[in-house]
Amino acid sequence: VKLVDTVCDYFDVKPTDLSRKGRQNTISIVKSLICYWGTQKLGISSTEIASYLGISQPAISKAGVRGADYTHQHGIEWEALVSC
Structure with missing residues (x-):
């Protein structure tokens, strides 16, 4: 839940x-x-994660790849996000 709250707060999205x-x-x-x-x-x-987001396990893998790409393109890391 901390993961969801942290990422949602950063992007100003409601869980x-x-x-x-x-x-x-x-x-x-x-x-x-x-x-x-x-x-x-x-x-x-x-x-x-699939259960929480209401998507399939294969979708988690594909989304994870997109998430990795996003972090590399935008220079955002989990550790930095948590320390804010």
């Missing part, structure tokens, strides 16, 4: 908005970062 569908918008970026940081940095299972 309740994560249930909305959308592509190429802020919500999809937030979901991608949750998938990437959740699985790669925090060790949260893709099953748990």
